[in-house]
Amino acid sequence: MLAAFSQPYAKEGIFTCKIRKRILCACLALALMLTGPFCRGIPAQADSIEPRLANGYYWPNTPRTVYLNVSALPASYQTAAEAAMDTWNEVKSLSNQSMVIFRPNTAPTGAAGSIIHMGTLGFDFIGYIVFSPPGGPELTAVEILLCSDKSFTVGANPGAYDVESIVLHELGHALGIKHCHEEGETCFSPTCAINVMNYYFEQNETRRNLTAYDRSSYQTIYS
Ligand SMILES: [Zn+2]
Ligand SMILES: [Zn+2]
Known part of the structure; x- marks a missing residue:
């Protein structure tokens, strides 16, 4: 032209x-x-109009319920995973509607069902998510993995990761939210250090509360 x-x-x-x-x-x-x-x-200042980052995946036809099979997890981990689900469930859209409602499911849901379980993938991670279909963008299922090579706990304990915090983070990805920044990048979010969607997590730490940044990232995708 x-x-x-x-x-x-x-x-x-x-x-x-x-x-x-x-x-x-x-x-x-x-x-x-x-x-x-x-x-x-044009990039905005890090204030109320800061960008919210999506990973490109979303659940169509909201409001909808997404069942996650937690039956393979130890009982205390199941309870922690349910608490993480409820934390996201409390967030409503900008028009005050429910969006994605996570529910634990202890009955087998078949190969296509969503699941949270322990496992390894041949590379280093604490928690990981696999999307179905692989390219999205409209999700039909997610598989959340807690690395079975790592030590987990419920609460802040030395030498182990808090299950509720890790599942809360992975569920954020399941909703379509990206990290507030990746390793080596400068973060625009003033609440970066306490964002659930911060990629970095330590042992002996809990991060179970959504920041305004986390909540609005979710709302931006489904509003
Ligand atoms: Zn950040
Ligand atoms: Zn992550």
Whole structure:
């Protein structure tokens, strides 16, 4: 488009060409300022209009209930996972509607069902999520893994990770939320250190409360 546009000017003097281009540029800039679609893409200050990051996956047809089979987890982990589900369930859309409601399911749900269980994948992680279908974007199921090579606990205990905090984080991914920043990136969120959707988590720590950033990330996807 631009190459075709500039061709007629090539036949004229370079001075006229520059002036015309400048006028054209000024008109385009003014038009953009007035219509504004590109202005919305300018990064905002880290305040109430900070960007919310989605991973591209979402559950269609909300409000809807998503059952997660927790039957393979130890009983105390099941309780912790249910508490994590309830924490997300309490968040309503900007129009005060339910969005995704997570429910624990202790009955087998078949191969296509969602599940939280212990397992390894041949690489290092604490918690991990596998999306179905793999490319999304409309989810039919999720598989949440707690790495069986790691030590888990319920609560903040030395040498182990809090199950509720880890499941809460992975459920955030299941809703379609991305980390507030990745390793090596600068974070725009003022609550980064306490965001559930911060990628980094330590042993002997609990992070069970959603920040406004976490909640609004969820609301942005489904509102
Ligand atoms: Zn961050
Ligand atoms: Zn994560």
